Each structure stands twice: as structure tokens, then as C-alpha cells.
Amino acid sequence: MNSTPQWLLSLPSALGADIRSGEVLAVSLALLLIFLLWLVVPADRKRLLRQPIAFLVIHVVAHALRRLVFTGDSNVAHALVVIAVLSIMVCIGRTLVTLLLDIGFGRKRTRPTPKIIRDLVLGIVYVLIALSSLRAAGIEPGSILTTSALLTAVVGFSLQETLGNLFAGLALQMQAPFEVGDWIQFGEAAKDVGKVLEINWRATKLLTLDEAEVVVPNGTLGKSTIANYTKPSPRLRRSIYVSVELEAPPRKVQRLIAEAIKGSFGVLDDPPPSVVTRDFDDAGTQLWVRFWTDEFQKWGQVEGEVRDRIWYALNRAGIELAFKHYDILHHEINDASRDRERAARLEKNREALRAVDFLAALPQQDVERLATAAEAHSYAAGELVVRKGDQADQMFIVQSGEVRVIIPGPGGKHTEVARLGAGKFFGEMALMTGEPRTANVVAARDSELIVVGHEAFQDVLAAHPEFAETVSRIIAERQAKLDEQAAESSAAAGEDLEERTSQLLGKIKKFFSI
DSSP: OOSOOOOHHHHHHHHHHHHHHHHHHHHHHHHHHHHHHHHHHHHGGGGGGGGHHHHHEEEEEEHHHHHHOOOOOOOOHHHHHHHHHHHHHHHHHHHIIIIIIIIIIHTTTSSSSOEEEHHHHHHHHHHHHHHHHHHTTTOOOOHHHHHHHHHHHHHHHHHHHHHHHHHHHHHHHHHOOOOOOOOOOOOOSSEEEEEEEEEESSSSEEEETTSSSSEHHHHHHHHHHHHEESSOOOOOHHHHEEEETSOOOOOHHHHHHHHTTTOOOTBBBBSSSEEEEEEEETEEEEEEEEEEEEEEHHHHHHHHHHHHHHHHHHTTTTOBOOOOSSSOOOOOOOHHHHHHHHHHHHHHEEEEEEEOOOTTSSOOOHHHHHHHHHHEEOOTOOOEOOOOTTTEEEEEEEEEEEEEEEOOOOGGOOEEEEEEOOOOOHHHHHHOOOOOOSEEEEEEEEEEEEEOOOOOOOOHHHHOTTTHHHHHHHHHHHHHHHOOOOSSHHHHHHHHHHHHHHHHHHHHHHHHTT
């Protein structure tokens, strides 16, 4: 019994003359289109030639088998004719679609033709090829659709959600609210944020901030409000809120925070950060901190380091963060505990001051006076301690951590000239003469610095005016040793030292009015 479908048997006879007469034309057209595609397609997209060439090879092989091997009127011969015809038609159709969509129409767009649109057009072309083949074989496609109406209804009902995702995907591709590579958010939670990896017929694949792949149905995206963090620009503004005690002057706190977060990881200098007062409540003064970043995928690290900078800056300024408290806490602080804390702080200050060479000549009571007036300031890694050119009158001693001494250069190039660890100090010229800073100093890691101010040293020199000469000589000697242009002869070096000492002493007396 011959079980071959009647339409398959009738197709070769119906197309026989046309196949023989149009075969050369079809193959020539296919070769011409493939050659044009090879000419215009970029080198990195030559893979688009693979499938058209594969279908052309299938046609050639099927035709060769039909003419050379299966020459009779068998089922295999009939099947080979059908395969040859369909493969050359698919080759021509696919090549035309690639030329029109990917090369022609795609070049006029700012982004490539969406894959889902390309697949849809190819699907329509394949359906037209199949319908043309059926009609040529004497089979009316409408009769097939009529007899399968019930089946179509059942399949359509069962696939309505899939079809909904399909049409939602088409709408998303046509409207283009996002594309592959964009960071988007389609819900309220952090898990609803991700980078678009792929947009297909049914769903969109995202890579979340936790580096997990999430497949979101297109229907869900079509019903959601989508925020695109990459368009129109990869720069976006982030906001955090900080509450401080009501007693702190808002303008002062705003300046402190804005200056502190400059240069923090991911924070752009242009547009600059800004801080405004947002509200007053029972917790304190709430400040709205706004800054721009182009590191959205690392927003957790960016915001975390901004908060660190804010804490360090407020801590140095003695400004406390404010929180809403609902519990009554009792904490007894007696005189003994306060004395222990004060003694520990003074001892740390004394140790730091002993590391400074020109303070070694001070009487013990004056060292004690400076230790009492000195303050401990904390700095986060990467935070600017002093800036070149700033007018200041403070000296810093590294209690813990490390700082970098940097000389700014033209074109944004900076040269690191030194690293100072625990026990080292800087800023002595600003303390003694009030001269502008000669370099930038940046915390290499989290550091605690002991700060000695001008007022505290004013009291010491007022009690011992003769100490100014001792200090000037010690500082001049140290600078002479470090100066790369020191005189070669000892006599000249002595004259240079005396001159340095005299100049420095004059500046100290003038600055301290002694």
C-alpha cells in the first residue's frame, strides 16, 4: 500500500515543467543574492551567510540525487523534487530578508533590527513559500484551515498567555523602551532591577544586581512601568537622606557633606553633588544629598562609600547624626569613667606629639597643654585631608593608617611624592607660618590623625618666646637635609642653614605676633 500523501505525489508533476525551466534562473538568482550579501555584510557578521548557503547546498544535493541516483518515478524521487524546490525558495527568501532588514533597513536605524521582528518576517516568508507550494500542487490552503478550525480554536485558547507574551514582545520591540545592554527596573523591589541580556518571543532575560539571570515574561513587562537607567544617558542622579541634630547649622552641614563626597567612588564631578535641607522633624534636620554617577550597576558600593564619607566628615566636625528614638535608655557616666576616657585620649595625643622632632625641646607642661588641645580626626580611604593652595594653620600627625602626599600637575596628572604612616606628620609650615599648603594629602586607607591648631601653639609661644628660635632652627635643619639642592660645601651649607633659620624665625614671629 502506498502511504505517501497525495499532495506530495502531485507536487512534482504539477511543478515539473516549471522546475526544469526555472531551475537555472532560481539557482542564478540565489547565487547573485548570496554574492550581494557577501559584498555588503560587515566582516563581523559574515555568519549571516551560513543558512542561505546551507539551503543552496541542500537544493544542489537533492537535485543531484534526483537526476543521478533516483531517476525513476519513486516516492524518494518525488520527495527529492519537493526538497529541492522548497530549499531554493527558502534560500532566496532568507537572503532577501537579510538584505532588506539587516543590511538595508538596519543601516538607517540607530540600532539593529530587533531579533523578534526579523524572526516574524522570516516566519511570514516561510508560510508564503509553503502556501505557494501547496497551491501549485492543487491543494487549496483555505480548505485546510477550514477543516482545522476547531483544532485552531483549541490551540489558540490554550496558548493565549503565550500569544499575549508574543504580542507584548512585539509591542516592546516596536516602541523600544529599552534594548539589549540597558539597565531597567519594572517593579518596586531591588530584585526587579537588571541588565537586559536578551529579548525573545516569549520573555526578556535580565541579569540582576546580584548577578542572577531572571526571565521575565513580556506580558509582565508590557503591564509594568519601566524605568530605563541607561537611556537617554548612562549618567543618572541618585539621592540619599541624612538627618543631623537640630543644633547643627544647615548651611555648614551642607558644605561639609558636599565637599566630603567629592571624589568618592562613582561620584561624578560634573554635574557636582548638591545638598539641600529637606525637612525638620522630631529626629532632627533632614538633608537631601544628590549626586550623579555613571556606575549604576555598582550603586550599592557607590552609595555605601558616599555614606562613609558623610559619617567621617560629620564626625570630624563634631556633628552627630540624628535618629528617631522610642526607647528610654539609662546610661550612667560617673566621674571615674570620664577621667579614664580623658586620660586615654591624652595619652594618645602625647604619644603622637613625641614623634614630632621640633616639639622635643618643649617642657613637659607645654607638651601637656598641646595634648589637651589636640583633636583626633578620622578620614575614610581616598578622602582629601588638605588641598594644595589652601590657607590653613594646622599640623597633622598620623596616629593610625597612612596618607599619600601628592603634587598636582597640568592636565590632571598627579605625582605621588611620599607616603606617611603612623608616627609621621605634615603641615608644620602651615602651623608655624600660616603658609598655603604645598601639596594635596589624601588618606590612603582609613586613618586617624591628631590635629594641632594654631591657637594651642600660640599659648605655648606666648609663655616661651625664645622657643620660636629653637623651632625655626630644627625645622630649617630638617628641610636642609631633605633639600635636593643643598650646597656642596659645608661652609655654604652652614650659610644656607643660617639663612633658612633666620627667614623661618621671621615668619614665625610675624605669624604669632611675638
